[in-house]
Amino acid sequence: MKRSIDRILTTHVGSLPRPNDLVELYRDNTPDDTLQPRLRSAIADVVRRQAASGIDVVNDGEFGKAMRRAVDFGAWWSYVYDRLAGFELREEQAKKGRAAWTFGSKERKEFAEFYAAEASAGQGGAGSGPSAAQSGTSTARLYGLTCTAPVKYTGQAAIQHDVQNLTAALGGSRVEETFVTAVSPATLQILPNEYYKSREDYTWALAEAIREEYKAIVDAGFILQIDDPALVDIYDWWFSLNGDLAGYRKWAEFQVEAVNHALQGIPEDRVRFHICWGSWHGPHNGDVPLKDVVDLLLKVKAQGYSVEAGNVRHEHEWKVWKDTKLPEGKLLMPGVVSHATNVLEHPELVADRIVRFAHVVGRENVVASTDCGLGGRIHPQIAWAKLTALAEGAKLASSELWR
Amino acid sequence: MRRSRDQIITTHVGSLSRPAELLALNNARASGAADAAAYATGLATAVADVVNKQREVGIDIPNDGEFGKPMSAAYDYGAWWNYAFERLDGFAAPDSIPESEHKKSTVAQLSLTSFARRRDWQRFSEFYQDPTSGLVGSAPARRARRPVCIGPIRYKGQAQTQADIANLKKAMTAADVEEGFMTSVAPASFARGEDLHYKSEEEFVAATAEAMREEYRAIIDAGLVLQIDDPSLPDNWDMIDPEPPLEEFKKFSRMRIDALNHALRGLPEDRIRYHICWGSWHGPHTTDIPLANIVDLVLAVRAQAYSVEAGNVRHEHEWRVWQDTKLPNGKILIPGVVSHATNVVEHPRLVADRIMRFAQVVGRENVIASTDCGLGGRIHTQIAWAKLAALAEGAKLATHELWQ
Numbered sequence: 001m002k003r004s005i006d007r008i009l010t011t012h013v014g015s016l017p018r019p020n021d022l023v024e025l026y027r028d029n030t031p032d033d034t035l036q037p038r039l040r041s042a043i044a045d046v047v048r049r050q051a052a053s054g055i056d057v058v059n060d061g062e063f064g065k066a067m068r069r070a071v072d073f074g075a076w077w078s079y080v081y082d083r084l085a086g087f088e089l090r091e092e093q094a095k096k097g098r099a100a101w102t103f104g105s106k107e108r109k110e111f112a113e114f115y116a117a118e119a120s121a122g123q124g125g126a127g128s129g130p131s132a133a134q135s136g137t138s139t140a141r142l143y144g145l146t147c148t149a150p151v152k153y154t155g156q157a158a159i160q161h162d163v164q165n166l167t168a169a170l171g172g173s174r175v176e177e178t179f180v181t182a183v184s185p186a187t188l189q190i191l192p193n194e195y196y197k198s199r200e201d202y203t204w205a206l207a208e209a210i211r212e213e214y215k216a217i218v219d220a221g222f223i224l225q226i227d228d229p230a231l232v233d234i235y236d237w238w239f240s241l242n243g244d245l246a247g248y249r250k251w252a253e254f255q256v257e258a259v260n261h262a263l264q265g266i267p268e269d270r271v272r273f274h275i276c277w278g279s280w281h282g283p284h285n286g287d288v289p290l291k292d293v294v295d296l297l298l299k300v301k302a303q304g305y306s307v308e309a310g311n312v313r314h315e316h317e318w319k320v321w322k323d324t325k326l327p328e329g330k331l332l333m334p335g336v337v338s339h340a341t342n343v344l345e346h347p348e349l350v351a352d353r354i355v356r357f358a359h360v361v362g363r364e365n366v367v368a369s370t371d372c373g374l375g376g377r378i379h380p381q382i383a384w385a386k387l388t389a390l391a392e393g394a395k396l397a398s399s400e401l402w403r
Numbered sequence: 404m405r406r407s408r409d410q411i412i413t414t415h416v417g418s419l420s421r422p423a424e425l426l427a428l429n430n431a432r433a434s435g436a437a438d439a440a441a442y443a444t445g446l447a448t449a450v451a452d453v454v455n456k457q458r459e460v461g462i463d464i465p466n467d468g469e470f471g472k473p474m475s476a477a478y479d480y481g482a483w484w485n486y487a488f489e490r491l492d493g494f495a496a497p498d499s500i501p502e503s504e505h506k507k508s509t510v511a512q513l514s515l516t517s518f519a520r521r522r523d524w525q526r527f528s529e530f531y532q533d534p535t536s537g538l539v540g541s542a543p544a545r546r547a548r549r550p551v552c553i554g555p556i557r558y559k560g561q562a563q564t565q566a567d568i569a570n571l572k573k574a575m576t577a578a579d580v581e582e583g584f585m586t587s588v589a590p591a592s593f594a595r596g597e598d599l600h601y602k603s604e605e606e607f608v609a610a611t612a613e614a615m616r617e618e619y620r621a622i623i624d625a626g627l628v629l630q631i632d633d634p635s636l637p638d639n640w641d642m643i644d645p646e647p648p649l650e651e652f653k654k655f656s657r658m659r660i661d662a663l664n665h666a667l668r669g670l671p672e673d674r675i676r677y678h679i680c681w682g683s684w685h686g687p688h689t690t691d692i693p694l695a696n697i698v699d700l701v702l703a704v705r706a707q708a709y710s711v712e713a714g715n716v717r718h719e720h721e722w723r724v725w726q727d728t729k730l731p732n733g734k735i736l737i738p739g740v741v742s743h744a745t746n747v748v749e750h751p752r753l754v755a756d757r758i759m760r761f762a763q764v765v766g767r768e769n770v771i772a773s774t775d776c777g778l779g780g781r782i783h784t785q786i787a788w789a790k791l792a793a794l795a796e797g798a799k800l801a802t803h804e805l806w807q
Contacts, residue, residue: 070535071535111785111789113783113784113785114783114785117783118783281745281746281747282746282747283746283747283785283786283789284748285789311747312741312742312745312747312748312749312753313748313749313750313753314750315750315753316750316752316753316756337716338716340745340747341685341715341742341744341747342685342687342744343685343687343688343717343744343745344687344688344716344717345716345717346716346717346719349716349719349720379529379530379533379536380529381527381529381530382527382530382687385527385689
């Protein structure tokens, strides 16, 4: 995996704004012979645009992961249910949405009026008043899925399409490196299970299944990014009402074992691991502090760790790395621009944030990134401007750090 | 004016979320259906509550939440200036006068364009014009024009201002609060509409200043700290299309600052704080003028304290401006350390870090921790109050470190 040898490299977390016509093709469940050619050209465009915006480590914008409307916070995980067998949709369960699987969130309780206003207003953008907290996804129905049969990966063709589209798109683009995202076992095991005897067995089976996707990505020569917001955001959904940090840590420790199982035999230096505390535009008062989970995070067999650090709830946590040493050879990919505000980060602020991390963990160990995927979470025009600000800030930081 | 003698004290920029009952009263009043006594009682009760709530949450220098400045809906970005329309003679509702054409500025004669033609709004037009962007007050909703000046400007808001003052003072006594502030619009932030009466912009602004002086004086005479709200100083920059040469802009602004200072003549500087921000809408703000370019103008205002946006991602880095520009002796800086620009609630540790940075540059006794802008009408009420609580907690953490 490339590191910042003579300047600060840039990347982002994955999701980028889909062109409207691609959203429509997905929405209408267009057959592959029409969808695929457009998907391929859209990916070629999005790779070119990342390179032109100054992003060094690029991806396919997650365009191969179906997004069926312009504002969509969930494609990063919902895509996988087109690629997994063993689940059944329960309509009753689906109607409850997220409530189907939370054990009670302290934040949702404390900020009930806010979340109710947000739900009734529908979707919106960051920090934009009553409709801003958008927590729905085009696939909210998927909360109604239950595991009722052996879990099996059936996405071989889909991941090959992803890999081929991206390979084709790279021809002619000057980029440093390329990554592809895939969902974590911890995220998958949130949905209820009726087939396996225990949640543990269920999680192992999911890890075995999703491992196939991980392998396909690495075999194709791409960096694998595992998306695991669940590792930190489950605290608020499952453990916060009782403030059960110990229970949460036990849960998280097992999830790390599961993801490491899924990563067996995959070279660590081809893997980066992403956490964030959920991308919805809410207060995030109940987020578990990074310091309470950073030791478990570092047990994940990945070389790069992508961690939200560019919003007002987590920005101060750069100091965690003063107390917790980033192990030799590892890379930190802090978020230095965020989808949580429509205001565009000033490049000087971006540079300040990067320099802070560089001083703590070493400039060669920092790759500047976003907090979370920008696509579906903020207006496309702002999303692209944020990537440009990220690249400009990285340039400013490089000139300070290598002068 | 209180300062941070042995702890970092806290305040905010002014607007707080109006309770539903008050919004209903405001609407009844606007439609002429209100019972004046019911409105007066409802307003006084709401002010008493909001002063109490500020004290409980840990705000040291509260205000009336700007409740006397009528807001008609839970989301409303304009009450801070348009309240003055009712309190000034000489203006007419814009729809009674034919609209002028979009003004393109020339160097010789800088002029402000319409809100929806701001440069940031043009650069990010897809976002600003997108009705599904979720942007409250998006461009299509910003068509409303400002009141047009059609005759001599005179202040006529004595009764309303006295009522506001009485409500706040009574609430402060009840809540055992020693110092409170009241906002009032700066002449140049109000006089941004068309003028069909005066011969020049200079005369127009000067007449507004002379009229508003009455309100400024009334607030100070009542023993309250006067806060002059003047986002126009920085945000006019974005309203001049194309971008003007800096020196021309400074001349344009200097005339407006001079008018304000004239309106403040003879009033005690240590009872006045001056607020600037770059406009409170939830947009990219890429065409905001850097603070470094106007800080000399800010400091030219005859006020003891300066309230400056510094808690959002476009302006956070500007704490460094105070490394190069010395805050004059005796002055106070009131930086924004929590912001309405994100629903995410600032972590108290981040708030403390921000306060510490300012304290280390200008001295702890010269910092009062505040918000970027008024929170009311700009963010959900539950989040607004959580942000004020985070502000107070952060100030405590910073105090602990600064006075250890």
